[in-house]
Amino acid sequence: MKGIRVRLTANFMIVIIFTVAILEMLLIYIVRQNYYSSLEGSLSNQIKICTEMYTKYFSDTSLQDNVLYNVDAFWNQSNAEVQIVDKNGNIVMDSQGSIAQEMKGNDIEEALTGKTGVWVGYLNGQKVMAVANPLKSDNQIVGALRFIASLSAVDQDIVKTEEIFILIGLFVILIVGSISVFLANTITVPLQEVTTVAQRMAAGNFQIKSRKTRDDEIGKLSDTLNYLADEIVKKEQLKNDFISSVSHELRTPLTSIKGWAITLQSESFQQKEMLNDGLNIISKESERLTQMVEELLDFSKFVSGRIKLNAEDVNLVNLFEHLRKQLTPRAVRENIDFTVDYPENMPNIYSDANRLKQLFINILDNAFNFNHPGGYVHFKAEVQEEGFKFTISDNGCGIAADELPMVKEKFYKGKSSHSKNGIGLSICEEIVNLMGGKLEISSELNKGTDVVITLPKGERPDA
Numbered sequence: 001m002k003g004i005r006v007r008l009t010a011n012f013m014i015v016i017i018f019t020v021a022i023l024e025m026l027l028i029y030i031v032r033q034n035y036y037s038s039l040e041g042s043l044s045n046q047i048k049i050c051t052e053m054y055t056k057y058f059s060d061t062s063l064q065d066n067v068l069y070n071v072d073a074f075w076n077q078s079n080a081e082v083q084i085v086d087k088n089g090n091i092v093m094d095s096q097g098s099i100a101q102e103m104k105g106n107d108i109e110e111a112l113t114g115k116t117g118v119w120v121g122y123l124n125g126q127k128v129m130a131v132a133n134p135l136k137s138d139n140q141i142v143g144a145l146r147f148i149a150s151l152s153a154v155d156q157d158i159v160k161t162e163e164i165f166i167l168i169g170l171f172v173i174l175i176v177g178s179i180s181v182f183l184a185n186t187i188t189v190p191l192q193e194v195t196t197v198a199q200r201m202a203a204g205n206f207q208i209k210s211r212k213t214r215d216d217e218i219g220k221l222s223d224t225l226n227y228l229a230d231e232i233v234k235k236e237q238l239k240n241d242f243i244s245s246v247s248h249e250l251r252t253p254l255t256s257i258k259g260w261a262i263t264l265q266s267e268s269f270q271q272k273e274m275l276n277d278g279l280n281i282i283s284k285e286s287e288r289l290t291q292m293v294e295e296l297l298d299f300s301k302f303v304s305g306r307i308k309l310n311a312e313d314v315n316l317v318n319l320f321e322h323l324r325k326q327l328t329p330r331a332v333r334e335n336i337d338f339t340v341d342y343p344e345n346m347p348n349i350y351s352d353a354n355r356l357k358q359l360f361i362n363i364l365d366n367a368f369n370f371n372h373p374g375g376y377v378h379f380k381a382e383v384q385e386e387g388f389k390f391t392i393s394d395n396g397c398g399i400a401a402d403e404l405p406m407v408k409e410k411f412y413k414g415k416s417s418h419s420k421n422g423i424g425l426s427i428c429e430e431i432v433n434l435m436g437g438k439l440e441i442s443s444e445l446n447k448g449t450d451v452v453i454t455l456p457k458g459e460r461p462d463a
Helices: 002-058 063-069 107-112 152-202 217-265 272-304 316-333 353-369 424-434
Strands: 081-086 091-094 117-123 126-137 140-150 312-314 337-341 349-351 376-383 387-394 438-444 448-456
Touching: 002 117, 002 126, 002 140, 002 152, 107 117, 107 126, 107 140, 126 152, 152 217, 217 272, 312 353, 316 337, 316 353, 316 376, 349 353, 353 376, 353 387, 353 424, 353 448, 424 438
Parallel strands: 337 376
Antiparallel strands: 081 091, 081 140, 117 126, 126 140, 312 349, 376 387, 387 448, 438 448
């Protein structure tokens, strides 16, 4: 979690520093522009007053005479350095006395064209701002008036303001950086707790629970982890019950086989009738063992995904008649009303005939096992637009509401004494899924169960 905390904090800090730096530069630029604009506005107002005064009161006298006799009227209007240039751009008066200095800046050129010129640059090694305005006599430009102000004081004020902004920016980075560390911890600390719980679960402790602190993604992760642990515990219990059940079911026929084998080996054993009974029991129990082992192997193949369907055209009428003939003797023996109902023009299905037979017999076997004398088991087939619907219904003991969602789960055996090893319905579910269909079970305790299987018609490779 240290890596995530460091990365989150570092990313937060990069965003914060980048944002503050951009805002600092923007604010400093705005402040600088405001200071310069303010000075430019002040000089422009002053020079405008002077040029208007020249036009109104001194324009009837030549520029040179005004420089000789009325120049005080111009530089007394401003604290800036004042220059007067003639229409050729030559300096004819400078309030600092530096007439011979080199002319710099394009503000004079603009003023001599009738515009107000502004120039910022270096003059005599000092950064200055110059504003020039034309001097007119009889609407003719006779020269230009120029005010020059030093920017050193302005720049000092700007630097002080920049330092204040930088300090504020550093303070903001410090405060927001601390908040980002706190925010990173709100993510990494719960994640660390979930990781610790996951590690302990990985070590085999499924009783521990992840504490949910917030209803967010990490909270959902905690819920999922707790659900996963509960499911693992439940599946582990089902597996243990399954192993115990299978061990018991395997032990019963093995005990019978072993007992009769010892009896038949006895030298004092002479009765032929008992010999036939013993061999018959050994044969039946061996057949039951074989069926159980085959069912387990079949289940293992389904779970590992090694089962493939051998699809072919299956005559459903023949299949239903086979089911009728196979189960009718049992129905008569157990006094159960068994019917098989299907349309006369039942079409074929393109599927695996053996798996279909296994599917139907497994479910019908359950219907008989959980029924009672005088009850019924009805098998009904219907043709639908996109496939087939098979319904197996009975009026047996039914399934409790709390057990119904779990009856198709692997290893789930149920509470009834008639339950077998808990893999029959899970195999049926695997077969139906492999065929692209759906298996649905509805039941009510002590009233009966309905199993509905829907299967597609199947597509032939040459279709």
